[in-house]
Amino acid sequence: MKTLIFFGLLIIIVFGGSVKLFSRIKTISPFKYIFFSGTIYLLFGLLIGENGFKLVSEEILKHLSPILHFSLGWVGFIFGFQFEIRFLKRIPVYKYFVFLLTYVFSFSTLFVFTFFTLKFFFPGLLDNKRLLFGTAIILSFLLTESSVSFVTWSSKLFKKNFTEFKVCAFIATMNNLIPVLFTGIIFSFYSFDYANKEIKLNSFGYSIKHLLLQLAIAVFFGFLIYFLQRKIEDRLDISVILFGSIFMMSGLSFMYDLSPLFISMFAGVLFANLTKKHHLILNIINPTEKPIYLFFILILSLKSTYFSVIMLFFVILLLLIKYYSNFYVFKIVNKIKPESFFMPPEFSVFLVPVSSIGPAILLDMSLVYPVQNTSVLTGIFILGLLIAEILSPIGVNMMQKRENG
Amino acid sequence: MVNIIFLILILVIGFFFPKLALKISSDGNATFALGMLMLTGFLTGNIVKRIKFPAITGHILIGILIGPFVLKIISLKDVQNLQLLNSLALSIIALTAGGEIKISELKKNIKTINSILFFQTIIIISGIIGSLLIINLFYPVIDGANFGIVLAFGILLGIVSTASSPSTTLAVIVESKKKNYYTDLILSIVMIKDVVILLLFALGLSFADTLINNSSFNPSVMFKPLLQIVGAVLAGLFIGLLIVLYLRFVKKNSIVFILTVSFFSYEIFEPLHLHPLLIMMIAGFIVENFSKRGEALLENLESISPPVYIIFFTLTGAAININYLKSLWVITLGIVLLRLLYIYIGTMIGGMLIGQDNVVKKKMWMSFISQAGLSLGMAKIIELNFGETGSKISVIIISVIIVNQIIGPLLLKLFLDKNYEKREI
Structure with a gap:
C-alpha cells in the first residue's frame, strides 16, 4: 500500500515537473x-x-456487476467486429508472418522467464506447480498484448515510416486476438470449485463440450443480432438490439461459467461478416470505447490488489524482456526480408504498452477465478500498464530526436 | 409478424436457457434479465405501435408478463439487482424532464398552471375523501375499519391520486415527437404538482397518524418527509450546479459525466431516502435555465432516451405485482373511475376560470392519468408507517396505480394525437 501511494505521488510530482521541463525542450512529456x-x-x-x-464498498461494486458483465461482452464484440474476412484476405502474407514471429518469440520468452522466476519473486503465493504454470501462462498472454491506440498515437508524431506503423498496428491488433481466444479455451479447461475455493482441471470431454457451447452461443447471437437489425435503419433502435443482445449473451456466459469476451468476440466476427451496416454500427461502437476502458481501469483498481517493491522490479524486467524480444525479431525479419521493407528494431517500443483488452481479460478471470493469484496478477498487470505507458513515450521521444537529427 | 416471431424466440430462450445451465455458479442472471427486458421491450414497443398504442405501454406490459408475478422468467431478485440501472434510467428521464421547464415559459403560463394545479388538487382530494366516506356507508372499503381509518385512507389516497408520473408523461411526449403549447403546459403542471404533492403528503401522514392511532396531532410524523423534501431540493441544486460548472469548464464527455453523477447521487442519496426523481428534476431545471450549454446537453440526453425508456419501463412493469388486482378489482376499478372523473372536473374548472380554450378545459385531463415511481414510493411509506392498516391501504393504492400506469399512456397518446395541430407555438 505504502509503495503504491509513494509510486502514485511520485508520478504526480514527476508529471508536474516534467510538463514544465518538456514544454521548454519542445518534446512530449513521458x-x-x-x-x-x-x-x-x-x-x-x-x-x-x-x-x-x-x-467504494463491496455493495457498490455488486450493484455495478450487470454493467461490468455487459462491458466485458461489449469489448469482446467491438474487438470481434474488426475482423472482416474480406479485409483480412487483403493483408499481405508477410504481415502475418511478422506477427506470428513476434508473438511466438515474445510470448515464449516471457513465459519461460515468469515460470522460472515467479516463485522466487513471490514465495508462498504459488505453492502448487499447476497453479504456477497457469499464472505464468496467463501473465505472459496478458503482457504479450499491445495497444493499437498507442501505435496510432505515436505514429502521429512521426512524418515517415507509414508502412512500418501499419505493420505495428496490425501486430498490435492481432496480439490482442490470441489472449481472447486463450480466455475462452482456459475457461473450458479450468473451472472454479466454489465449495473448496480452488481451481480444478476439467476432463477433456467436458472441456470440449464447454468450448463448443461457447461457440454455439456466439453463432446463435451473431445471427440473432443480424436478423433483428436487418430491416432497421435507426441508430438508436440498432443500439437497443446490440445492447440487449450483449446483455443477454454476457449474462448467459456468467450463468454457465463461460467467457463473455470470447463469446461476444465470435458473435462480433460473425456479425461483421454478415452485416452491411458497418458505418452505422461503428457510429454506435466508437464513442463507447474510451468510457468502457476507463470503467475497466476503475473497476480493476478498486478491487483489493497485492503490491510490493519487488513487484515493481519484476514488472520492469518483464517489460524489458518484451521490448527486447520484439527488437530481436525485427532484426531477424530485416535479415530474412520477406518483403522489400525495413522494420527499425527500435519500433518494438510501440508494442510495449498493453491494450484495453488486457484489463477486460483480467476482470473476466478475476470474476470466474476469485483466488489470490488473480490479485497478484492484477498487481503485476496494473504496474505493467502504468510503467509501460510511462517508459514507452520516453523511447518515442528518443526516436523522434534521432529522426530530427 | 417478424417482431412477434422474434419476441416468441427470445421468450423461449429466456425461459429455457437459464434452466438448462448445468451449474449456475455466477451471478449473471440479472445481466441476462436486463438483456431480455431490453429486447422484448423493444419488440413489444414495435408491436403495439402498429395498433397506435404508445411504445411504453408495450414496455410495461411485457415487463409484467415476463416479470416475477406472471411468467416468472425474471425473478424478483433480478428485478432488485437491477435497481441501480433502473435508478440511473430514472435519473436521466428526470433530468430531461426538469430541463423541459424554462423560466420564461413558466412565467407566461403561470396563471394556467396555478389554476389547474389548485383545482385538480382540491377536487381530487376532497372528492376521493367524500366518495370513500359515502361508499363506506354501504360497502366496507377496508374490512373492520372505523370512520377514522377510512378518513385517513381517504386523505392519503386523495393525495396519492393527485400525483401524475413525470417520467411516463415525458416518455409519451418524446415518442410522439410533438412539442407545443399543450405539451409544455402538461409537463410543467405534472412536475410542479409532484413537489406540491410531496409537501401535502407529509402533512397528510400526520393527519393519518392521528386518525389511525387515535392520538393527538403529531407534527413529528410530518418532520421526516419534510426533511427529505428539503434534502432532495438541496441535493438537486447541488447536482445542477455541479453539472453547470462541468459544462462551463470541462465540456467533454458530458454524458459520461451525467451518468457518473447519477450513479454517485443514487449511492449517496438513496440511503438517506431522498427522492431521486425530485433531485434530478431540480438539477435538470438548473442546467436548462442557468447554463448556456444546458439545452444542447439535455437535447443529447433526449436523443438517447429510447433505450433508457425501455430499461426503465420494462423494469417498472416487471416490478408490478398484478396479483393485487385479482382480489381488489372492484374497489380498484371504482377508485380509478372516480379519479378520472375528479381529474376531469379539476382540469375543466381550472381551465375555465382562467379562460383557456376547449382543448385545455375538456381534453387535457387525459394527460394527468399515469402514475408510477413517486406514487408507489408514497404507498410504500404508508405501509411502513401504519403497520397492518398501512398494508391494507397500500395494497389498494398500488392496484390503483397499476391500472393508471397502463391506461395513462394510452390516454395521453390519444390526447396528443387529436390536439396537436390546434394550438402550436
Whole structure:
C-alpha cells in the first residue's frame, strides 16, 4: 500500500515537473500518454478503492456487476467486429508472418522467464506447480498484448515510416486476438470449485463440450443480432438490439461459467461478416470505447490488489524482456526480408504498452477465478500498464530526436 | 409478424436457457434479465405501435408478463439487482424532464398552471375523501375499519391520486415527437404538482397518524418527509450546479459525466431516502435555465432516451405485482373511475376560470392519468408507517396505480394525437 501511494505521488510530482521541463525542450512529456489513454484513472481508483481509502464498498461494486458483465461482452464484440474476412484476405502474407514471429518469440520468452522466476519473486503465493504454470501462462498472454491506440498515437508524431506503423498496428491488433481466444479455451479447461475455493482441471470431454457451447452461443447471437437489425435503419433502435443482445449473451456466459469476451468476440466476427451496416454500427461502437476502458481501469483498481517493491522490479524486467524480444525479431525479419521493407528494431517500443483488452481479460478471470493469484496478477498487470505507458513515450521521444537529427 | 416471431424466440430462450445451465455458479442472471427486458421491450414497443398504442405501454406490459408475478422468467431478485440501472434510467428521464421547464415559459403560463394545479388538487382530494366516506356507508372499503381509518385512507389516497408520473408523461411526449403549447403546459403542471404533492403528503401522514392511532396531532410524523423534501431540493441544486460548472469548464464527455453523477447521487442519496426523481428534476431545471450549454446537453440526453425508456419501463412493469388486482378489482376499478372523473372536473374548472380554450378545459385531463415511481414510493411509506392498516391501504393504492400506469399512456397518446395541430407555438 505504502509503495503504491509513494509510486502514485511520485508520478504526480514527476508529471508536474516534467510538463514544465518538456514544454521548454519542445518534446512530449513521458506522462502525457497516461493522461491521453485515461490510464491515470488507475491511480484515482487505487486511491478510493480497497487499496486506498476504501470509499467504494463491496455493495457498490455488486450493484455495478450487470454493467461490468455487459462491458466485458461489449469489448469482446467491438474487438470481434474488426475482423472482416474480406479485409483480412487483403493483408499481405508477410504481415502475418511478422506477427506470428513476434508473438511466438515474445510470448515464449516471457513465459519461460515468469515460470522460472515467479516463485522466487513471490514465495508462498504459488505453492502448487499447476497453479504456477497457469499464472505464468496467463501473465505472459496478458503482457504479450499491445495497444493499437498507442501505435496510432505515436505514429502521429512521426512524418515517415507509414508502412512500418501499419505493420505495428496490425501486430498490435492481432496480439490482442490470441489472449481472447486463450480466455475462452482456459475457461473450458479450468473451472472454479466454489465449495473448496480452488481451481480444478476439467476432463477433456467436458472441456470440449464447454468450448463448443461457447461457440454455439456466439453463432446463435451473431445471427440473432443480424436478423433483428436487418430491416432497421435507426441508430438508436440498432443500439437497443446490440445492447440487449450483449446483455443477454454476457449474462448467459456468467450463468454457465463461460467467457463473455470470447463469446461476444465470435458473435462480433460473425456479425461483421454478415452485416452491411458497418458505418452505422461503428457510429454506435466508437464513442463507447474510451468510457468502457476507463470503467475497466476503475473497476480493476478498486478491487483489493497485492503490491510490493519487488513487484515493481519484476514488472520492469518483464517489460524489458518484451521490448527486447520484439527488437530481436525485427532484426531477424530485416535479415530474412520477406518483403522489400525495413522494420527499425527500435519500433518494438510501440508494442510495449498493453491494450484495453488486457484489463477486460483480467476482470473476466478475476470474476470466474476469485483466488489470490488473480490479485497478484492484477498487481503485476496494473504496474505493467502504468510503467509501460510511462517508459514507452520516453523511447518515442528518443526516436523522434534521432529522426530530427 | 417478424417482431412477434422474434419476441416468441427470445421468450423461449429466456425461459429455457437459464434452466438448462448445468451449474449456475455466477451471478449473471440479472445481466441476462436486463438483456431480455431490453429486447422484448423493444419488440413489444414495435408491436403495439402498429395498433397506435404508445411504445411504453408495450414496455410495461411485457415487463409484467415476463416479470416475477406472471411468467416468472425474471425473478424478483433480478428485478432488485437491477435497481441501480433502473435508478440511473430514472435519473436521466428526470433530468430531461426538469430541463423541459424554462423560466420564461413558466412565467407566461403561470396563471394556467396555478389554476389547474389548485383545482385538480382540491377536487381530487376532497372528492376521493367524500366518495370513500359515502361508499363506506354501504360497502366496507377496508374490512373492520372505523370512520377514522377510512378518513385517513381517504386523505392519503386523495393525495396519492393527485400525483401524475413525470417520467411516463415525458416518455409519451418524446415518442410522439410533438412539442407545443399543450405539451409544455402538461409537463410543467405534472412536475410542479409532484413537489406540491410531496409537501401535502407529509402533512397528510400526520393527519393519518392521528386518525389511525387515535392520538393527538403529531407534527413529528410530518418532520421526516419534510426533511427529505428539503434534502432532495438541496441535493438537486447541488447536482445542477455541479453539472453547470462541468459544462462551463470541462465540456467533454458530458454524458459520461451525467451518468457518473447519477450513479454517485443514487449511492449517496438513496440511503438517506431522498427522492431521486425530485433531485434530478431540480438539477435538470438548473442546467436548462442557468447554463448556456444546458439545452444542447439535455437535447443529447433526449436523443438517447429510447433505450433508457425501455430499461426503465420494462423494469417498472416487471416490478408490478398484478396479483393485487385479482382480489381488489372492484374497489380498484371504482377508485380509478372516480379519479378520472375528479381529474376531469379539476382540469375543466381550472381551465375555465382562467379562460383557456376547449382543448385545455375538456381534453387535457387525459394527460394527468399515469402514475408510477413517486406514487408507489408514497404507498410504500404508508405501509411502513401504519403497520397492518398501512398494508391494507397500500395494497389498494398500488392496484390503483397499476391500472393508471397502463391506461395513462394510452390516454395521453390519444390526447396528443387529436390536439396537436390546434394550438402550436
